[in-house]
Amino acid sequence: MASPIKMASSSASLSLHRRHHNHHLPSHHCLVSLSPPSMDPISSLPRLSSSMPPRALDPINSPSSSVNSGTHASVSFGSPSSCNGSMGISGVSKAKIVRGDCGYVLEDVPHFSDYIRDLPNYPNPLQDNPAYSVVKQYFVDLDDTVAQKVIAHKNGPRGLHFRRAGPRQKVYFESDDVHACIVTCGGLCPGLNTVIREIVCGLYHMYGVKKVLGIEGGYKGFYSRNTVLLNPKVVNDIHKRGGTILGTSRGGHDTTKIVDSIQDRGINQVYIIGGDGTQKGAAVIFEEIKRRGLKVAVAGIPKTIDNDIPVTDRSFGFDTAVEEAQRAINAAHVEAESVENGIGVVKLMGRYSGFIAMHATLASRDVDCCLIPESPFYLEGAGGLFEFIEKRLKENGHMVIVIAEGAGQDLFSESIHSVDKDASGNRLLQDVGLWLSQKIKEHFAKKNKMDITLKYIDPTYMIRAVPSNASDNVYCTLLAQSAVHGAMAGYTGFTVGLVNGRHSYIPFYRITEKQNKVVITDRMWARLLSSTNQPSFLSPKDIIEDKKEGSSPALVDDHDTVDGYLVNKEINY
Numbered sequence: 001m002a003s004p005i006k007m008a009s010s011s012a013s014l015s016l017h018r019r020h021h022n023h024h025l026p027s028h029h030c031l032v033s034l035s036p037p038s039m040d041p042i043s044s045l046p047r048l049s050s051s052m053p054p055r056a057l058d059p060i061n062s063p064s065s066s067v068n069s070g071t072h073a074s075v076s077f078g079s080p081s082s083c084n085g086s087m088g089i090s091g092v093s094k095a096k097i098v099r100g101d102c103g104y105v106l107e108d109v110p111h112f113s114d115y116i117r118d119l120p121n122y123p124n125p126l127q128d129n130p131a132y133s134v135v136k137q138y139f140v141d142l143d144d145t146v147a148q149k150v151i152a153h154k155n156g157p158r159g160l161h162f163r164r165a166g167p168r169q170k171v172y173f174e175s176d177d178v179h180a181c182i183v184t185c186g187g188l189c190p191g192l193n194t195v196i197r198e199i200v201c202g203l204y205h206m207y208g209v210k211k212v213l214g215i216e217g218g219y220k221g222f223y224s225r226n227t228v229l230l231n232p233k234v235v236n237d238i239h240k241r242g243g244t245i246l247g248t249s250r251g252g253h254d255t256t257k258i259v260d261s262i263q264d265r266g267i268n269q270v271y272i273i274g275g276d277g278t279q280k281g282a283a284v285i286f287e288e289i290k291r292r293g294l295k296v297a298v299a300g301i302p303k304t305i306d307n308d309i310p311v312t313d314r315s316f317g318f319d320t321a322v323e324e325a326q327r328a329i330n331a332a333h334v335e336a337e338s339v340e341n342g343i344g345v346v347k348l349m350g351r352y353s354g355f356i357a358m359h360a361t362l363a364s365r366d367v368d369c370c371l372i373p374e375s376p377f378y379l380e381g382a383g384g385l386f387e388f389i390e391k392r393l394k395e396n397g398h399m400v401i402v403i404a405e406g407a408g409q410d411l412f413s414e415s416i417h418s419v420d421k422d423a424s425g426n427r428l429l430q431d432v433g434l435w436l437s438q439k440i441k442e443h444f445a446k447k448n449k450m451d452i453t454l455k456y457i458d459p460t461y462m463i464r465a466v467p468s469n470a471s472d473n474v475y476c477t478l479l480a481q482s483a484v485h486g487a488m489a490g491y492t493g494f495t496v497g498l499v500n501g502r503h504s505y506i507p508f509y510r511i512t513e514k515q516n517k518v519v520i521t522d523r524m525w526a527r528l529l530s531s532t533n534q535p536s537f538l539s540p541k542d543i544i545e546d547k548k549e550g551s552s553p554a555l556v557d558d559h560d561t562v563d564g565y566l567v568n569k570e571i572n573y
């Protein structure tokens with residue numbers, strides 16, 4: 001493979017160019033087009049001066065305005081509690097809400113035309129591309145939106161929607177003017193290289209963009225590392241490798257330095273691949289870019305093997321991780337069934353959510369008990385884990401337990417509770433798999449009831465350091481292409497994601513406001529319980545009381561309210 005070409009960064013020489021790139025406009029030009037004139041959609045921006053009357057929204061320059069045009073649509077910039085900077089951002093944009101008939105709500109994503117006036121647009125070069133020109137209705141209609149909830153009731157409101165992803169007839173960049181960059185942040189995930197590859201190839205082959213820069217080593221790489229020139233040759237076979245060719249890191253998000261670097265280098269499209277923390281970082285970068293009035297598109301591609309990104313159907317890499325986990329579970333099963341009273345314990349990733357453990361368990365059918373962060377469990381006494389182990393060993397002579405890394409953290413005594421954090425501020429967890437294995441051994445030794453043989457398998461990093469499987473590769477390709485289409489069309493401050501099987505542009509706040517969790521009163525967990533036949537560790541009384549108090553988000557359905565009606569934010573299967 002051709003080796004990447006390194007380009008040393010020089011802040012001194014670069015800073016001379018600042019403000020001459022990016023179509024940077026003087027501040028009095030960086031005003032918002034408003035409709036009606038009295039609205040102030042983006043609170044952090046100055047109001048229009050009296051000498052500059054507000055421009056009416058026009059369907060080309062302001063694609064968002066066209067939604068439901070002709071019906072009773074209204075565009076407003078609401079202020080859902082969710083967007084008020086759980087991330088501590090000052091001057092955060094308000095949500096861009098479009099309302100239509102019968103309870104239709106669109107949570108739109110920002111567009112350059114929201115804060116830069118009179119931007120020229122161009123015909124999409126894809127219309128001359130032989131691969132696409134034959135496709136009927138290849139371009140996405142500006143009115144296309146994707147429903148968040150597909151289960152509908154006869155008299156229910158139409159509900160919440162997101163803008164449909166895909167190529168638009170008009171783009172806001174000329175190919176030669178695009179200078180894109182890609183960065184990967186946070187932990188590893190299968191498919192990172194595929195997303196990088198497909199952004200590069202998408203920009204090159206679909207839009208004729210030739211300048212794509214790789215930022216090395218995560219966010220801090222913007223201001224402290226070299227960059228890598230990326231082209232289709234350099235990225236040709238990277239999807240066959242695990243990890244990220246760009247490297248990654250935690251911590252080091254210095255917004256000012258990052259945006260200075262973007263501005264200094266003349267970058268006008270920023271593709272940011274990473275988990276919830278990364279997307280919060282991307283949201284802050286977008287805010288700063290908008291504050292400076294730069295024509296720089298910020299597109300997020302959410303990544304996490306934990307699958308805890310809300311709204312979206314699943315995150316890339318999850319499928320691969322679940323598949324890879326089967327190897328560890330198989331090994332645990334083989335070990336356990338080869339001896340008398342054999343127990344195999346497998347720890348899988350999942351800091352706050354048990355999706356990997358739940359799906360790996362359901363896929364395997366060799367697992368007797370699955371323990372996840374959302375479902376509290378206890379060891380001793382009637383209905384406890386030890387009692388269940390004893391029963392299963394008597395029945396089957398062996399058993400397999402899968403435990404997610406975030407499960408049972410409440411069971412550690414205060415003295416061994418870790419207060420350590422990683423560079424991004426994520427709490428470092430105790431090794432619950434090791435702890436549980438020790439407790440099981442102690443229990444059976446103490447009671448002298450049974451001679452057990454326990455094998456503990458910890459494939460933690462093995463399930464995320466592998467290359468992505470075929471299905472994740474396809475998914476990564478579509479996510480990358482959606483991001484490229486969105487940025488070229490002038491959208492910014494968005495993440496891409498699959499919503500009910502349709503690729504969509506989702507505002508950052510929607511996916512960073514909370515993490516998705518397994519809802520243990522939902523059908524999927526019930527399916528698991530009926531598959532493993534394990535105890536739920538909860539009494540019906542617990543569930544009723546918890547629902548009353550609303551104390552455990554994992555016990556109640558994950559609903560949000562828009563206009564007084566509930567919007568389901570749970571993963572739909």
Ligand SMILES: Nc1ncnc2c1ncn2[C@@H]1O[C@H](COP(=O)(O)OP(=O)(O)OP(=O)(O)O)[C@@H](O)[C@H]1O
Nearest residue numbers: 087186187250251253274275276277278280281424
């Ligand atoms: N609230 C925030 N505001 C700005 N930047 C943030 C924020 N949270 C995290 N970041 C930055 O995002 C990057 C990645 O964050 P983090 O280490 O939490 O990983 P992540 O993206 O959540 O991925 P993973 O799923 O692997 O944890 C880091 O460089 C971190 O500094």
Ligand SMILES: O=P(O)(O)OC[C@H]1O[C@](O)(CO)[C@@H](O)[C@@H]1O
Nearest residue numbers: 187275304305306349350351422
């Ligand atoms: O050891 P690292 O690299 O900090 O990453 C571990 C974390 O990454 C995750 O996989 C999230 O992506 C968590 O499940 C896990 O706790």
Ligand SMILES: [Mg+2]
Nearest residue numbers: 186275276277
């Ligand atoms: Mg995270």
